[in-house]
Amino acid sequence: xxxxxxxxxxxxxxxxxxxxxxxxxxxxxxxxxxxxxxxxxxxxxxxxxxxxxxxxxxxxxxxxxxxxxxxxxxxxxxxxxx
Amino acid sequence: xxxxxxxxxxxxxxxxxxxxxxxxxxxxxxxxxxxxxxxxxxxxxxxxxxxxxxxxxxxxxxxxxxxxxxxxxxxxxxxxxxxxxxxxxxxxxxxxxxxxxxxxxxxxxxxxxxxxxxxxxxxxxxxxxxxxxxxxxxxxxxxxxxxxxxxxxxxxxxxxxxxxxxxxxxxxxxxxxxxxxxxxxxxxxxxxxxxxxxxxxxxxxxxxxxxxxxxxxxxxxxxxxxxxxxxxxxxxxxxxxxxxxxxxxxxxxxxxxxxxxxxxxxxxxxxxxxxxxxxxxxxxxxxxxxxxxxxxxxxxxxxxxxxxxxxxxxxxxxxxxxxxxxxxxxxxxxxxxxxxxxxxxxxxxxxxxxxxxxxxxxxxxxxxxxxxxxxxxxxxxxxxxxxxxxx
Numbered sequence: 001x002x003x004x005x006x007x008x009x010x011x012x013x014x015x016x017x018x019x020x021x022x023x024x025x026x027x028x029x030x031x032x033x034x035x036x037x038x039x040x041x042x043x044x045x046x047x048x049x050x051x052x053x054x055x056x057x058x059x060x061x062x063x064x065x066x067x068x069x070x071x072x073x074x075x076x077x078x079x080x081x082x
Numbered sequence: 083x084x085x086x087x088x089x090x091x092x093x094x095x096x097x098x099x100x101x102x103x104x105x106x107x108x109x110x111x112x113x114x115x116x117x118x119x120x121x122x123x124x125x126x127x128x129x130x131x132x133x134x135x136x137x138x139x140x141x142x143x144x145x146x147x148x149x150x151x152x153x154x155x156x157x158x159x160x161x162x163x164x165x166x167x168x169x170x171x172x173x174x175x176x177x178x179x180x181x182x183x184x185x186x187x188x189x190x191x192x193x194x195x196x197x198x199x200x201x202x203x204x205x206x207x208x209x210x211x212x213x214x215x216x217x218x219x220x221x222x223x224x225x226x227x228x229x230x231x232x233x234x235x236x237x238x239x240x241x242x243x244x245x246x247x248x249x250x251x252x253x254x255x256x257x258x259x260x261x262x263x264x265x266x267x268x269x270x271x272x273x274x275x276x277x278x279x280x281x282x283x284x285x286x287x288x289x290x291x292x293x294x295x296x297x298x299x300x301x302x303x304x305x306x307x308x309x310x311x312x313x314x315x316x317x318x319x320x321x322x323x324x325x326x327x328x329x330x331x332x333x334x335x336x337x338x339x340x341x342x343x344x345x346x347x348x349x350x351x352x353x354x355x356x357x358x359x360x361x362x363x364x365x366x367x368x369x370x371x372x373x374x375x376x377x378x379x380x381x382x383x384x385x386x387x388x389x390x391x392x393x394x395x396x397x398x399x400x401x402x403x404x405x406x407x408x409x410x411x412x413x414x415x416x417x418x419x420x421x422x423x424x425x426x427x428x429x430x431x432x433x434x435x436x437x438x439x440x441x442x443x444x445x446x447x448x449x450x451x452x453x454x455x456x457x458x459x460x461x462x463x464x465x466x467x468x469x470x471x472x473x
Contacts, residue, residue, distance in 0.1 A: 013414050013422070014434035014468070018392055021473040041414040041422045041433050048432040052371065052391060 003032030099440035180236030247275030250385035393435030
């Protein structure tokens, strides 16, 4: 995980995408942001946001509490700003 | 014909998919059948025989519209029951060939659940669960991938909807049916969102249709099974394995009369609603940050679906309801499971801020105009509540 971290865990759609867009505002092209979310809609809607805004969806990782050292269940989605 | 809720004359109901208001002739037929067909059609006395005649007439009329033989048409308790029984009994009938049920990723949940159930509960030593075949951004299944999946060994049954009721996209049922036939795999076509709205497809081995979607009653379903298809009963022994205990004769009769009635002027209604949906999709696309989803051309004439960025679907449905418009939504926050619609997810389109419209035959151009006038303000107010200006 690189760049700015947006912790939107515990928040429901569309708040994680709004938090991400707010954090992205004014940042230079090429900046990477990672949003953490426990809402299953975010793993679908962050890539859709990238498509609508021309940003790049870099990766999505699933986290499962108790596996791979994770203490929470959800997704981290990384984007690169255009 | 007004279908407004009593006491609220200004209501506009735009959520007619799977539950449309009854066609006036269906009401009439229901009243008549309550008088003539209340008896148990399995009994031998005059009252029973009269009910049986209504039921036979209903099956005959439905068969004529579906392009099936009367004995191929079965009445079931609901569209969900049709899909459950069709998958289970057709898969059981091909137990020796395999247990896999090939589906598209955008089939109805009831069908996907039935497919998983069939693969997991058959007697085979190693049941083969198959991943649903993906769809493109417009919601259309990858026909080549579906054909390849159907041709794989161990497939008991394939299922592909005629059209998707959530986003309106038509599916390549003919190409998939050709391939399935060549492989000896029966194809179940879920036509629950299309029958009564567009021409009934000819390419099927089992076909499920939904009276509640075409202006008939809920509480009865239609399942046609070609005579050449081998099925095996899956429940306890019953005289009617498709509807244990039998169906309600008045409901079945009303469903059949409604189908005849909507078929009579289907072409006009199709053209009229297609124009309204085109207008609606064009108007909606002018609102900032919206994805109008589904195939723009190969689609149902009466369904329109779109998702607004930075909009809470539940808040938008509530805001529109407050202004007198009833709409559906596939957003996670509007579902009891808090999961977004698996159809929108499979398409890879925005799932939040989703609105789903299905126009009824009684929906007027004026009602669509009024909706188009109210929608931009409703979206703006919901966005304002979330403070998303400038994002």
